[in-house]
């Protein structure tokens with residue numbers, strides 16, 4: 001669907017108001033193209049309606065006392081109007097503003113060359129001219145295939161389970177919704193990387209847009225784009241899962257062996273933790289305050305840890321990152337596994353209480369795969385969606401979605417941090433990881449490219465926003481990763497697309513507030529000149545004056561912690577098909593079988609009983625490694 005002419009006229013005016021200096025019609029056309037690619041028809045229709053509403057004199061008179069279409073307002077009126085939406089007391093208006101701000105500013109700043117105006121250089125040179133060793137099976141007509149095990153999804157869970165089952169002699173087919181992109185394709189241009197490697201081009205969010213959901217959608221899934229942090233599952237979390245969820249194997253030697261096996265295959269080590277400019281700020285703050293910090297274990301081999309590393313969220317060009325693409329999928333293919341890409345699995349075929357294969361679409365062609373076992377590993381948003389589309393009916397399905405809601409406090413430094421460069425993540429702090437029975441928050445950093453700053457920077461006027469973006473080079477952050485206690489829910493709309501509902505609980509919000517206060521303290525200790533939070537309003541302070549931080553916190557409280565008042569992002573989705581001891585409260589049994597459906601298994605982050613509290617990749621892989629062993633015995 002393309003936008004109606006009236007909506008497009010409003011979009012042109014909105015774009016020009018949010019971002020000055022952009023070529024108006026061109027920016028609007030690119031934003032409209034991104035709207036047309038949004039996965040849910042309902043979201044596309046809603047945006048068209050919203051933009052048409054902006055052109056209504058009556059609505060604008062009632063809302064802002066300006067009886068004109070938005071496109072006919074003066075520049076000052078337009079800015080006042082949009083500010084009103086950004087900080088409205090009404091959640092639907094804040095949601096509408098965020099939808100437009102994200103689409104417009106991220107589209108603008110991820111256009112090749114647009115970063116130069118804010119001192120962000122183009123990625124370093126073209127991708128290397130290297131071969132593509134995996135040969136995906138071409139599907140050029142309606143096709144039926146047969147195998148022992150079909151694995152849906154090729155990320156942390158799917159990649160490992162496919163390789164381990166192929167190693168045990170099974171005839172395996174891997175079906176992946178994303179395309180096959182390797183080092184030769186990693187342009188590391190933000191717009192291109194988001195579109196080709198991330199789910200929904202990086203624009204996936206909860207229904208109310210209060211949380212941005214980042215996840216990979218390419219062969220190798222999240223392991224291709226992720227930041228390589230490789231923590232083993234913490235012992236207290238293993239104990240909790242064993243004790244409170246009736247899953248004793250999590251504390252047994254079998255799971256330890258699986259964790260060790262995957263860590264070895266990925267080459268996890270702490271010898272590649274050269275601090276980036278961002279890490280140096282983090283470490284300085286932590287050391288001055290005497291708080292805990294440690295080296296991050298990373299799944300890399302021969303990582304250069306130089307400026308170019310910071311771009312690896314858009315794929316590692318030197319294949320130093322040990323994604324499933326270069327490890328487990330390569331192993332699986334080496335043992336005869338077949339791989340189909342651009343393959344959207346629509347349903348698991350289930351009859352008489354047993355799964356017998358899947359139905360998928362590959363670029364307009366129907367693909368049916370008949371298999372003795374079906375392993376779903378589409379990640380914690382798409383796995384429950386696929387099971388729901390397939391008619392699985394369990395009370396816990398899609399519920400208990402756990403996240404590590406992430407945000408950051410930003411500091412303007414005297415030094416050139418160049419926060420898009422250097423090791424993806426090198427250091428962390430667990431000073432506040434256990435505030436209450438294992439719940440709390442971690443501090444880490446993450447590369448800040450223009451899209452990230454565009455999301456985080458509050459918008460109050462085009463000039464103020466441009467000024468903030470232009471300070472990218474000197475911007476540091478203290479990233480906050482919260483272990484949530486109370487989760488959300490994944491359901492599907494009538495087209496079968498996932499809808500995510502998630503509200504930060506009062507309990508988790510209290511930890512979040514504390515995290516922001518401590519992060520600001522850290523940046524102060526590190527020497528930040530000005531400190532701000534990614535709230536809808538610009539709320540900053542300059543350290544030095546007595547009580548400045550406390551006053552800042554009071555102003556944050558007054559601005560509010562509700563939906564779309566503070567930027568929250570999730571990189572870690574878990575537990576939406578959790579494993580447990582009963583069909584009433586979980587989706588899979590301790591051997592990964594979906595309750596009540598024979599031959600149907602789940603092996604990804606969605607089977608976590610709760611949030612892992614640490615970056616989850618290694619835990620997912622350990623779980624998938626064990627899953628392959630138990631599936632093999634069935």
Ligand SMILES: Cc1cc2nc3c(=O)[nH]c(=O)nc-3n(C[C@H](O)[C@H](O)[C@H](O)COP(=O)(O)OP(=O)(O)OC[C@H]3O[C@@H](n4cnc5c(N)ncnc54)[C@H](O)[C@@H]3O)c2cc1C
Nearest residue numbers: 153155157177221222226227228229345379605615616617
């Ligand atoms: C930017 C970023 C940085 C991160 N950094 C870290 C880190 O440093 N350390 C860490 O531990 N974790 C990190 N993570 C998280 C980690 O990568 C994920 O938790 C992990 O990849 C999830 O594994 P999974 O198997 O559950 O799903 P995924 O790896 O997401 O794989 C699921 C795959 O299934 C495919 N799929 C979905 N639906 C269908 C369908 N219907 N048909 C066919 N295929 C389908 C998807 O395209 C995807 O490729 C990061 C994530 C992101 C986005």
